[in-house]
Amino acid sequence: MKRSSPHPLLSFGRRAALGCVVLLLLAAGVWSSWGAAQHVMLAKGREHGMFSVTGCEDGTCTGSYDPEGAAPPRGGMTVEQSVAVKKGGRFPVVVKPDTHELVRTGTPGLLYAWVPLGGGLLLASLVIGGGLRLTRTAWGAALAGGALLLAAFFAL
Numbered sequence: 001m002k003r004s005s006p007h008p009l010l011s012f013g014r015r016a017a018l019g020c021v022v023l024l025l026l027a028a029g030v031w032s033s034w035g036a037a038q039h040v041m042l043a044k045g046r047e048h049g050m051f052s053v054t055g056c057e058d059g060t061c062t063g064s065y066d067p068e069g070a071a072p073p074r075g076g077m078t079v080e081q082s083v084a085v086k087k088g089g090r091f092p093v094v095v096k097p098d099t100h101e102l103v104r105t106g107t108p109g110l111l112y113a114w115v116p117l118g119g120g121l122l123l124a125s126l127v128i129g130g131g132l133r134l135t136r137t138a139w140g141a142a143l144a145g146g147a148l149l150l151a152a153f154f155a156l
Contacts, residue, residue: 039096050092051079056087061080079101119149
């Protein structure tokens with residue numbers, strides 16, 4: 001009687017586990033990005049305007065918000081601090097519903113919102129290439145993640 005080797009079963013288990021890790025990394029990137037990206041991508045019906053930065057501390061910047069239309073400007077609005085947000089800066093934003101938080105809009109805001117997905121793609125590419133040994137797919141994921149991060153950097 002011939003015994004089958006456990007190697008094919010171990011190989012399948014390793015590939016399945018690493019595939020789950022890749023999916024987890026990508027899902028985490030999308031989940032982290034969607035919190036801000038939904039306000040940029042689905043901005044129809046939301047309040048739009050321009051934000052003028054008056055000061056930044058502890059990861060947030062405050063300033064005055066000038067909404068489009070006849071509404072008067074408001075103070076006390078905040079936006080997440082990034083390398084591109086400096087005192088005196090002015091850029092287009094959208095208001096998160098029922099908050100005093102703003103999200104940058106336009107191409108720079110969209111790219112910045114998806115930065116966590118770019119990081120997830122870069123991390124997943126290491127698992128895809130090193131663990132699953134799918135080098136072409138790994139290079140594709142790495143290039144997509146790197147391109148997203150570079151585009152966000154240059155757009156801001």
